[in-house]
Amino acid sequence: MHRIVRKDLIIGSTLYHNALCLAGDATGPHRADLRIEGGRIAAITPTGAEPKPDDIIVDASRFLAVPGFVNAHFHSPDTLSRGNSPDRPLELWSLSSSASRQSRSMREIEVATLLAGVELARGGVTAVLDHVRISPDLSADALDAVARGWLATGLRVVIAPVVADRPVAETLPFETGDWHGCDVPDVHSGLSANVQIASVADFHSRWHGREGRISVGIGPSGPQRCSDELLVAAAEFSSRTGCIFHSHVLETHLQRAAALKLYGGGMISHLRALECLSPRTNLVHAIWLEPDDPEIIADAGAAVVHNPVSNARLGSGKCDLNRLLAAGVRVGLGTDSPCCNDGCSMAETVKWAALVHRDWQDDGSGWLTPTAALNLGTQVSADAIGLSETGRLRPGNLADINFFSLDAPAYVPLRDPIRQFVLGDTSAAPELVLVGGRAVAAKGRAMLLNEQEIWSEACDLATRRDRTEEAPAALGGPIARMRRRVSAEEARQCH
Numbered sequence: 001m002h003r004i005v006r007k008d009l010i011i012g013s014t015l016y017h018n019a020l021c022l023a024g025d026a027t028g029p030h031r032a033d034l035r036i037e038g039g040r041i042a043a044i045t046p047t048g049a050e051p052k053p054d055d056i057i058v059d060a061s062r063f064l065a066v067p068g069f070v071n072a073h074f075h076s077p078d079t080l081s082r083g084n085s086p087d088r089p090l091e092l093w094s095l096s097s098s099a100s101r102q103s104r105s106m107r108e109i110e111v112a113t114l115l116a117g118v119e120l121a122r123g124g125v126t127a128v129l130d131h132v133r134i135s136p137d138l139s140a141d142a143l144d145a146v147a148r149g150w151l152a153t154g155l156r157v158v159i160a161p162v163v164a165d166r167p168v169a170e171t172l173p174f175e176t177g178d179w180h181g182c183d184v185p186d187v188h189s190g191l192s193a194n195v196q197i198a199s200v201a202d203f204h205s206r207w208h209g210r211e212g213r214i215s216v217g218i219g220p221s222g223p224q225r226c227s228d229e230l231l232v233a234a235a236e237f238s239s240r241t242g243c244i245f246h247s248h249v250l251e252t253h254l255q256r257a258a259a260l261k262l263y264g265g266g267m268i269s270h271l272r273a274l275e276c277l278s279p280r281t282n283l284v285h286a287i288w289l290e291p292d293d294p295e296i297i298a299d300a301g302a303a304v305v306h307n308p309v310s311n312a313r314l315g316s317g318k319c320d321l322n323r324l325l326a327a328g329v330r331v332g333l334g335t336d337s338p339c340c341n342d343g344c345s346m347a348e349t350v351k352w353a354a355l356v357h358r359d360w361q362d363d364g365s366g367w368l369t370p371t372a373a374l375n376l377g378t379q380v381s382a383d384a385i386g387l388s389e390t391g392r393l394r395p396g397n398l399a400d401i402n403f404f405s406l407d408a409p410a411y412v413p414l415r416d417p418i419r420q421f422v423l424g425d426t427s428a429a430p431e432l433v434l435v436g437g438r439a440v441a442a443k444g445r446a447m448l449l450n451e452q453e454i455w456s457e458a459c460d461l462a463t464r465r466d467r468t469e470e471a472p473a474a475l476g477g478p479i480a481r482m483r484r485r486v487s488a489e490e491a492r493q494c495h
């Protein structure tokens with residue numbers, strides 16, 4: 001197996017012989033030979049096929065071949081803020097971590113992306129959607145730094161720059177009394193909706209499709225943080241270019257309250273009225289939905305991105321995954337920010353998705369199976385973020401594949417490979433991670449990046465920033481009062 005860690009095996013035809021394939025389809029786990037040519041899976045054939053004369057043959061008999069994980073929601077700049085945010089609910093977490101997540105230099109932005117690339121590649125993530133927030137304002141230089149970083153990682157990425165234009169005080173259901181003598185801040189992006197869309201359009205024109213690995217989407221921060229003008233312009237941009245429209249939605253019950261106050265109705269209905277729901281739409285979190293929202297989302301063909309670990313970390317609530325799936329909604333999986341997770345393991349995320357929605361049932365027949373959970377974190381996530389040529393072990397698809405060693409305690413004895421992989425082997429690093437047939441990680445190490453140099457520079461940048469960190473804005477009191485008031489109002493309505 002040592003031969004396949006060499007970078008020079010990325011071109012030509014490689015035959016991974018006799019791998020135990022977890023394709024996630026009706027065939028179930030089976031032994032097969034995988035032929036990789038030109039960055040794609042050329043063939044998957046029963047073990048024993050005659051090799052071609054020029055084939056490089058790799059003995060994969062002690063390996064599981066699994067589709068690369070697809071992390072459908074991530075924020076690369078936050079890698080430098082890891083370990084810097086306390087255990088608080090979202091609104092207070094956001095406040096306490098905002099200083100370390102804002103106003104980064106171009107080098108910080110690029111190094112944060114490289115840092116992300118190392119961790120994701122090590123964990124077998126072959127494609128990722130980066131909902132990247134550039135602070136204080138979008139700029140071509142900053143977006144170029146993000147894209148340059150991702151290009152160097154070797155991973156496949158959809159970069160969806162965050163856009164937002166509402167003042168902070170309007171994004172949550174504040175009432176006058178909540179401010180209690182504090183100044184009401186007028187903090188919002190200084191750029192108009194048109195300028196922000198133009199900035200993303202310019203970025204799209206320069207980077208979309210680069211090396212077949214970079215895609216560009218548009219990423220409203222959340223409907224309550226955007227004017228209707230900006231949401232409509234973002235949806236029109238998505239329609240015009242065919243790119244992904246990726247937005248946080250209804251992550252906390254306060255956001256639901258904010259929507260009812262802003263729109264006089266539910267947030268999902270409002271997005272539908274603005275024609276923001278389409279098969280290109282990603283609704284991230286979608287925890288505090290109205291009763292009919294799953295059908296509205298399914299009818300539009302939009303996808304939900306579920307982030308079970310982040311939701312638990314922030315105490316945001318539990319996405320009703322079973323209800324969404326029953327309505328026919330496509331649900332992909334993401335890790336969310338490295339400072340509200342605090343890792344970015346998709347193996348862990350898939351296991352959480354499989355287990356935390358197992359509500360009481362007579363016989364458990366409606367529970368998500370390990371196979372279904374793995375599919376959410378691979379093929380469904382890929383489809384959701386517009387990368388339907390990855391996420392599956394299928395001839396013709398891109399060769400984005402993880403190989404995990406079967407010589408591990410989780411597989412002794414080997415009885416049910418998918419169950420034992422999804423539920424029993426979450427801490428294992430893949431022996432080999434291929435993106436387009438190229439090794440981006442092997443034996444637990446990133447192959448295309450100098451890990452030690454990146455870690456050293458990241459620590460240096462983070463330490464310098466820690467020394468100059470400004471105290472968070474004085475929004476803590478108003479947010480705490482508003483949370484208590486809204487909770488009390490909701491409790492009264494329940495009685």
Ligand SMILES: [Zn+2]
Nearest residue numbers: 075248336337
């Ligand atoms: Zn997020």
